[in-house]
Amino acid sequence: MRRQTIRDVAKAAGVSISTASNALNGTGRTNAETIERVKRVAEEIGFRPNALARGLLTKRSHAIGMLTNDTYGRLTLPMAAGVSEVLVDHGLSVFLCATNNDPRLARLHLETLLDRQVDGIIFTATRLDLKPPPELAKLSIPVVYAFAEGPADRISFFPDDAQGARLAVEHLQALGRSHILHITGPEDYLAVRVRAKAYRECVNSNAEVLYGDWSEEWGHEAIEQIFSRHGKRPDAIFCGNDEIARGVIDALRDKDLAVPRDIAVVGFDNWEVISRQTRPPLTTVDMELKEIGHRAGLAILGLTQGETVPTGITRLPCRLVVRQSCGGPPT
Known part of the structure; x- marks a missing residue:
């Protein structure tokens, strides 16, 4: 036809x-x-x-570019879903381009998006301290940063890591857990340092933090380190991500310790592929990535329509998802 x-x-x-x-x-x-x-x-x-004819008429492409270094989409896909939900009712499409942390590939994707005359660009990253491509700051079209920090005169959205860490620790304290340990990822990550600082503010300024990889293997290894020492064992463990938490729970089970009866465990991310399948299901902090996408989508929509949108950083609150890995007060 x-x-x-x-x-x-x-x-x-x-x-x-x-x-x-x-x-x-x-x-x-x-x-x-x-x-x-x-x-x-x-x-x-x-x-x-005809989209091309419509673009010539309105001087707009009715498309937004999303540039990300998130190869696997773990963080970006939920944000992209939030962006799309905002833009689809306004007739805007989203082009998602992954850079794989390759500056050359980032430039090529950016040139392609500009050739398509996108109305704006949203940049997302896998860590808050990753520097965005400098070319973005020089563009004449609107640019919004999500889970990334742009220049002071631009718009940036990311999760409030300190508030999220406090949610986890205060929940454990409310359950009567008094010896809470923090096992987390690499110390060179800004988010890791922010969460560790918030943890210490809740527990003890001199509390030990175990830094390692974002992996289940590190969760196992950290438990081996803890239980090879003499001294009081923790009654709760706050983990830097859900993968570490699952490794911790498996390692505790290997030592015939029950979660949460003997030791309560909280993760961070609410990566449901892991958190729901952990046994017991994992209590964890959700960074509300889809809401970050919503806010970024609303900001880029406003900018493309000529509205004034406040610049600067907006830290969005995290949410605690309570499952069975915390239980009640220690027995």
Whole structure:
């Protein structure tokens, strides 16, 4: 079947081509009855506007680019879903481009997005202290940073890691856990240092933090380190991510210790592939990535429509998802 054109719509609705175009684009002085008839006919015959022609008319591509270094999409896909939910009702599409931390690939993707004349760009990263491509700051189109920090005069959204860490520790304290240990990822990550600082503020300024990898293997190894020492064992463990937490729980089980009866465990991320399947299911901190995407989508939409959007950093609150790995007070 051939593609239906504006000429077909006009003929079926009994109006001129210019009137049909005005009715569908909301331009001119077409009366309400004609607009309704033209739109109804366009839907009935399966007419879809030509995006290129529409772009020439409105001076917009009705597309947003998302540039990310997140190869596997663990962080970016939930944010992209949030962005898309905001933009789809406004007729905007999203092009997602992964850079794989390769500056050359980032430049190529950026050039492609600019060649497509996207109306704006959202940049996302896998860590808050990763520097965005410097070219972004020089663009004349709107740029918003999500889970990344842009220049002071731009708009950035990321999770409040300190608040998230406090949620986890204070929940354990409310359950009566008094010897809480923190096992987390590499110390060179800004988020790791921010969470560790918040943990110490809740527990003890001199409390030990065990730094390692973002892996289940590190969770196992950390438990071996702890239990090879003499001294009081923890009654709760706050982990830097869900993978570490699952490794910790498996290692405790190997030592015939029950979670949460003997030791309560809390993770961070709420990566449901892991947190729901852990045994017992894992209490964890959700960074609300989809909401970050929502906020970034609303910001880029406002900017493309010529609205004034406040610049600077917005830290969005995390949420504690309570499951069975914490239980009640220690026995």
